[in-house]
Amino acid sequence: NAGVMQNPRHLVRRRGQEARLRCSPMKGHSHVYWYRQLPEEGLKFMVYLQKENIIDESGMPKERFSAEFPKEGPSILRIQQVVRGDSAAYFCASSPKRGLNTEAFFGQGTRLTVV
Amino acid sequence: AQSVTQLDSQVPVFEEAPVELRCNYSSSVSVYLFWYVQYPNQGLQLLLKYLSGSTLVESINGFEAEFNKSQTSFHLRKPSVHISDTAEYFCAVSPLSGSARQLTFGSGTQLTVLP
Numbered sequence: 001n002a003g004v005m006q007n008p009r010h011l012v013r014r015r016g017q018e019a020r021l022r023c024s025p026m027k028g029h030s031h032v033y034w035y036r037q038l039p040e041e042g043l044k045f046m047v048y049l050q051k052e053n054i055i056d057e058s059g060m061p062k063e064r065f066s067a068e069f070p071k072e073g074p075s076i077l078r079i080q081q082v083v084r085g086d087s088a089a090y091f092c093a094s095s096p097k098r099g100l101n102t103e104a105f106f107g108q109g110t111r112l113t114v115v
Numbered sequence: 116a117q118s119v120t121q122l123d124s125q126v127p128v129f130e131e132a133p134v135e136l137r138c139n140y141s142s143s144v145s146v147y148l149f150w151y152v153q154y155p156n157q158g159l160q161l162l163l164k165y166l167s168g169s170t171l172v173e174s175i176n177g178f179e180a181e182f183n184k185s186q187t188s189f190h191l192r193k194p195s196v197h198i199s200d201t202a203e204y205f206c207a208v209s210p211l212s213g214s215a216r217q218l219t220f221g222s223g224t225q226l227t228v229l230p
Contacts, residue, residue: 042221045219091158107158
């Protein structure tokens with residue numbers, strides 16, 4: 001059973017370009033979470049999705065950021081018109097269900113560098 | 116809302132010495148408590164967690180943490196550290212109830228084990 005797979009591991013974008021980050025959850029997991037880790041900081045929650053639904057996007061910036069988790073395929077975090085401040089590590093986590101005693105498993109992250 | 120405070124951003128310690136990484140939290144509701152470890156250029160791995168029951172929880176590699184409800188703390192300890200324990204350690208909490216399961220992370224403690 002493969003773990004949470006994120007790609008690419010490293011992504012370099014010029015200011016103004018689009019960044020597309022992918023996350024394939026563990027097999028059997030239908031809940032996906034995206035977190036952002038800025039330099040010298042802990043992880044900050046961005047968005048929580050289930051298949052075809054955004055459950056909680058309270059941590060997402062209001063502009064330029066969007067996320068989806070389609071019925072088929074990986075979850076995508078999309079950042080339009082990237083700026084230098086978007087440079088960070090973006091982590092995806094998945095869990096099998098919401099509720100008691102569930103654990104979120106993290107991917108290795110995508111490190112985005114905006115130049 | 117929850118918040119997590121890790122009081123020490125850097126903890127250098129000599130090999131085979133004991134170590135304690137401090138974590139305090141604030142929450143208006145009951146929470147689960149976690150410690151995650153992040154090795155360089157890797158994702159987060161769950162080290163141990165407190166869900167219920169015994170307030171002392173242990174990991175397979177010798178770490179332990181004790182939940183102290185009155186002091187709202189969940190300090191991580193190891194009686195004798197190894198070079199391979201060098202990593203960043205994150206304390207996190209998650210509410211038991213609510214519409215989404217989210218982890219609130221502390222800012223992390225960099226543990227450096229010196230030979």
